[in-house]
Amino acid sequence: QVQxxxxxxxxVQAGGSLRLxxxxxxxxxxxxxxxxxxxxxxxxxxxVAAVTWRNNFIDYSTYVKGRFTISGENxxxxxxxxxxxxxxxxxxxxxxxxxxxxxxxxxxxxxxQVTVSS
Numbered sequence: 001q002v003q004x005x006x007x008x009x010x011x012v013q014a015g016g017s018l019r020l021x022x023x024x025x026x027x028x029x030x031x032x033x034x035x036x037x038x039x040x041x042x043x044x045x046x047x048v049a050a051v052t053w054r055n056n057f058i059d060y061s062t063y064v065k066g067r068f069t070i071s072g073e074n075x076x077x078x079x080x081x082x083x084x085x086x087x088x089x090x091x092x093x094x095x096x097x098x099x100x101x102x103x104x105x106x107x108x109x110x111x112x113q114v115t116v117s118s
Contacts, residue, residue: 002026002107004096009112016116017084022096022109024077033099034072034079035059038092038114045095049081064090086116 008020024031035050049060049070058070067086072079079096096109 002098004098004107004109006094006096006109006112009094009114011115011117012086014086014088014116014118016086017082018086018114020081020083020094020096020112020114022079022081024096024098024107031074031077031098032101032104034077035097035099035105036070036079036081037095037097038090039095039111040089040092043092048094050097051079083114086114088116088118090114091116 033052036048039045053074069082093111095111097105098107
């Protein structure tokens with residue numbers, strides 16, 4: 001059974017920074033790519049950032065590009081999300097995800113709360 005466990009969420013003032021971590025464990029999964037999604041209250045889950053390990057391709061949502069940085073270590077099934085210049089609208093539950101191939105997100109963590117205050 002594959003598990004993804006997020007950590008690093010919390011309460012931060014607008015303009016501040018947080019670093020999220022995600023570690024995958026369990027049986028070996030394909031781990032084609034890992035990424036982050038978020039869901040704010042009353043809104044649908046949305047893509048934040050992802051890294052494709054095979055070619056180190058990195059993609060960001062337009063809402064976070066230039067402020068957030070995704071990184072990680074494929075061999076350790078670990079991915080990070082460095083979040084800088086946080087805004088009130090970044091408040092959400094952040095979920096780690098892993099996929100076995102293109103267009104696939106097969107595994108999800110339980111999420112970690114990020115709250116940005118004014």
